[in-house]
Amino acid sequence: MTRVALATPSSTALAAGLEAAAEGGNAVDAAIAASIAAMSTEPGIVSLMAGAFVNIWPAGSDPVVVDGNVEMPGRGLDAAAFGKGVREVTTDYGGGITIGAGHGSVANSGALQALSLARDRFGSLPWGRLVEPSARACREGYRIGASAALYLGLVRDVLFGPDPEAHALVTGADGGPLEPGETSLNPDLADILDLLATQGISLFTTGAVGRVLVDDMAANGGLVTQADLTAYEPVVRTPTLRTLGSWQVALNPPPSVGGPMLAAMLGQLARHEHWTWAEVIDIQRRVLAYRLSVHDRSRDLDADGHALLETVERHGLAGLPTSASTAHVSAVDEHGNACAITMSAGYGAGMVIPGTGILLNNALGEPELNRLGLHAVPPGTRLASNMAPTTGRRTSGAALAVGSPGADRITTALMQVLGRGLLLGDDLQHSIDAPRLHVRFMDDGSPCVEHEPSDEIAAAIGASGLASHAFPGAHMYFGGVGAAVLGPDGLVAAGDGRREAAVGVSR
Numbered sequence: 001m002t003r004v005a006l007a008t009p010s011s012t013a014l015a016a017g018l019e020a021a022a023e024g025g026n027a028v029d030a031a032i033a034a035s036i037a038a039m040s041t042e043p044g045i046v047s048l049m050a051g052a053f054v055n056i057w058p059a060g061s062d063p064v065v066v067d068g069n070v071e072m073p074g075r076g077l078d079a080a081a082f083g084k085g086v087r088e089v090t091t092d093y094g095g096g097i098t099i100g101a102g103h104g105s106v107a108n109s110g111a112l113q114a115l116s117l118a119r120d121r122f123g124s125l126p127w128g129r130l131v132e133p134s135a136r137a138c139r140e141g142y143r144i145g146a147s148a149a150l151y152l153g154l155v156r157d158v159l160f161g162p163d164p165e166a167h168a169l170v171t172g173a174d175g176g177p178l179e180p181g182e183t184s185l186n187p188d189l190a191d192i193l194d195l196l197a198t199q200g201i202s203l204f205t206t207g208a209v210g211r212v213l214v215d216d217m218a219a220n221g222g223l224v225t226q227a228d229l230t231a232y233e234p235v236v237r238t239p240t241l242r243t244l245g246s247w248q249v250a251l252n253p254p255p256s257v258g259g260p261m262l263a264a265m266l267g268q269l270a271r272h273e274h275w276t277w278a279e280v281i282d283i284q285r286r287v288l289a290y291r292l293s294v295h296d297r298s299r300d301l302d303a304d305g306h307a308l309l310e311t312v313e314r315h316g317l318a319g320l321p322t323s324a325s326t327a328h329v330s331a332v333d334e335h336g337n338a339c340a341i342t343m344s345a346g347y348g349a350g351m352v353i354p355g356t357g358i359l360l361n362n363a364l365g366e367p368e369l370n371r372l373g374l375h376a377v378p379p380g381t382r383l384a385s386n387m388a389p390t391t392g393r394r395t396s397g398a399a400l401a402v403g404s405p406g407a408d409r410i411t412t413a414l415m416q417v418l419g420r421g422l423l424l425g426d427d428l429q430h431s432i433d434a435p436r437l438h439v440r441f442m443d444d445g446s447p448c449v450e451h452e453p454s455d456e457i458a459a460a461i462g463a464s465g466l467a468s469h470a471f472p473g474a475h476m477y478f479g480g481v482g483a484a485v486l487g488p489d490g491l492v493a494a495g496d497g498r499r500e501a502a503v504g505v506s507r
Contacts, residue, residue, distance in 0.1 A: 068114020100365025
């Protein structure tokens with residue numbers, strides 16, 4: 001048995017991670033088991049057809065990030081196949097959004113490939129043992145979380161209605177919406193997970209699931225081909241390192257967007273011994289304005305990400321030109337191994353891979369990730385990502401894993417939590433619970449400070465002269481940070497009340 005602190009998005013994911021730890025698995029094993037469970041039992045939030053980033057800082061070694069993000073499919077297809085197969089879906093989620101769904105919105109996924117590679121390099125338990133708890137949960141029943149119930153209550157019919165198989169998966173036993181706490185089953189997915197436990201990732205590439213997916217795509221105007229599934233490889237990257245007080249943190253590097261934005265924000269925040277809300281607003285406004293003008297329209301996210309980091313490192317913010325559905329798991333073990341995994345399947349494409357119980361992603365239909373337009377980048381291109389799983393370490397041996405869901409609020413949520421915890425020395429849970437703000441750029445390009453209740457934040461906004469929007473209380477819009485740490489008090493896990501969280505420490 002290995003003692004592991006674990007922060008997850010659900011009780012099912014927590015149980016899977018703690019089970020891995022009880023069998024001697026390390027932080028990486030526990031995080032992978034919890035992540036597979038989340039992707040299997042959080043319908044509408046995330047799925048096995050997601051993209052993911054795995055940030056691992058092994059004890060006594062250098063940190064790495066395994067990039068399993070989604071990529072543009074379509075290898076081998078005629079040019080006439082692109083720009084089709086997407087239907088617009090308008091929902092009330094997030095105050096009203098329009099997304100692209102359907103077979104043409106599905107990107108080539110890489111989450112399972114990234115988890116498998118991470119296990120091969122850093123885990124200690126067999127792959128099948130990490131998958132088994134998820135198969136059991138899908139067969140015996142799992143509890144529907146509040147976040148999934150909220151989202152599905154808004155999109156169940158309009159998004160999933162055209163596909164009877166998908167609609168059945170997101171519908172309650174009484175034929176109505178799934179309710180928080182309701183027990184749901186997915187026997188088809190349980191059977192697939194049994195196969196995944198024994199066959200490994202090949203099941204989704206050259207195996208039965210991959211073949212069904214490719215045939216379904218070809219029959220319905222989708223772009224994912226057998227060549228896409230065979231060519232996909234997770235990429236091991238060197239993370240971006242930043243010093244925050246007595247901590248060194250490892251951040252998701254380019255071509256991700258979230259990691260470089262967070263690095264730029266934290267680097268500037270660290271220049272202030274006791275930062276203020278006015279400084280938080282100014283840093284967010286300037287960094288996110290740069291993102292809007294450069295990264296959201298970039299054709300080379302890797303080069304533009306490194307250019308941002310170099311510019312801010314040399315010149316600070318003065319050097320910058322002016323102009324959706326995610327899950328996270330954090331784990332740290334008693335030996336100091338840290339693992340942070342963030343996964344996203346977008347808002348969902350509205351369909352399943354027939355006969356499998358696996359809901360498909362709609363990464364090509366997410367407007368904020370495709371500013372250049374529908375199917376505008378070449379096949380094989382990694383898409384933009386807000387995901388920013390983060391690990392950290394101190395010379396004393398303390399270790400940290402942290403991350404959040406929340407689209408473009410991921411970076412601003414982590415900026416404020418890490419700014420409190422690592423720079424001001426606040427307690428981990430208090431750092432997560434404290435009120436947050438986010439500078440949002442409206443359609444006309446003007447900044448608006450969205451915030452939770454706080455007299456100090458309100459005063460800083462007033463002094464800034466910027467428009468603002470106050471939420472009535474703490475809100476899931478501002479993320480759902482989960483963190484695990486090994487420190488002076490031993491192993492500690494902390495979750496965010498803004499979204500359902502399940503935290504624990506194995507005994």
